[in-house]
Amino acid sequence: MDCCCRARRPDLGLALFGRFLGTGLRTNEIVATTFLKCLCCAKRTEEVVKVLLHRMPELGCVPNAISYSIVLKSLCENSMSQQALDLLQMVGKEGGCLRDVVAYNTIIHGFFKEGGIDKACHLFHEMMRQGVVPTVVTYNTVIDALCKAGEMDKAELVFQQMARNGAQPNKVTCNGSKFSSLTDGYCSVGKMDKTFKLLDAMVSVGIEPDAVTYSALLDGYFKNGRIDDGLTLFREMSCKGVKPTTVTYGIILDGLYRAGRTAAAKKMFDQMIKSGITVTVSIYTTPSFPVYKAYFNFFVFPI
Known part of the structure; x- marks a missing residue:
């Protein structure tokens, strides 16, 4: 069944589960949890909740933290974060599931992905009131989402709180990489002085x-x-x-051309070539591409 899920054929996994039940073999937590994965992979989200709450107990299986994590993640991935929160609160009251930091991280990320910034922040604070200690992953998720939304003041407060609570910032927290980070966020709103304070904090x-x-x-x-x-x-x-990367040079070249400093841009481009940086398609797909084209026609391929 797990192989069927990994091969993106959950229908086969579900059919196999039906045959398994037909044999009269006893279902255990591992089999039942894998069945939940097949349902989630098949996007049968509403059905998976019913199986979790009702069908598993009927089969003699007690849902565990892994079972709930699978269902919560599926709900959030299908833009049903509020339903995931309702489920978490319900099982928490019944004592059927430990409300741990992984469950909260999943739903907080889901709310942010759906644009529910207020809901995510409220849940973040509720999580701490419940005595669940945020991890670096939690803080990174919150800071990243607030930066993307331009809420830099709130992001800075969360960053300060992170330091007070003893959670060590890492490169995901500070750098503008795959996620919009504090560094990238401050730059986007023109608060360059803040970025250098952050740089000093990183080094410290x-x-x-x-x-x-x-x-x-x-x-x-x-x-x-x-x-x-x-x-x-x-x-x-x-x-x-x-060492600068292609992205670094692309930023500089685009900035120089936009400022009309074409001579400096040509010198920078030549420096990039000499340093062994491979010219990728990203260099030619910047907003300043027409200027690059003119440069290549005139300097590189003169008629």
């Missing part, structure tokens, strides 16, 4: 800024028209031994 807890950090800072500088400050930061980056 042993997190060395990397190319992702610097790229986020550079993006903030160029978007806010602080071209010379951005170039100074780029030189500082190189002096500290942090």
Whole structure:
């Protein structure tokens, strides 16, 4: 049944479960939990809740934390975070499930994904009132979502709370990588002074800024028209031994071209080539592509 789920054929897993019941074999928690996974994979979300609450006890199986986690995750992935919260609160009152940090993290992330920022923040605070201690994952989820929503003041309060509660920030907390982070968030609203305070805080807890950090800072500088400050930061980056990436150069090139500093952009492009950075499609799909095209026609492929 688990292999069927992994092969994206939950229908076969469900059919196999029917045959299993037909043999008269006794169902245990492992089999029942795998059946729940098949239902979730088949997007039969409402049915899986009924199985969890009613069918499993009828089969002589007591739902455990893993069973509830599977169902909660399925509900949240299908934009049914409120139903997931209702389920969590119900089983919590009945004592049938331990309301742990993993369950709260799942629903908080679900609310943020659905745009329910107030609901997610309320649940975050309710979680702590219930005595459930947030992890770094919890804080990262909340900070990331608040930054994406432009709620930087709230994000900063959560970050400060994180430090007070002894949760160690990591690179996901501080860097603008896959998620919109504090660094990226501050840059997006032009609060560059905040980004450098954050940079100092990172170093103080042993997190060395990397190319992702610097790229986020550079993006903030160029978007806010602080071209010379951005170039100074780029030189500082190189002096500290942090190697620029294609993304880093793309940010600088786009910023220079937008500012009309085409000569500086040409010099930067040449530097990028000499440093061995592979020119990817991202360089040619920036908003300044027409200028790049003109540059290539004139400098690289002269008629």
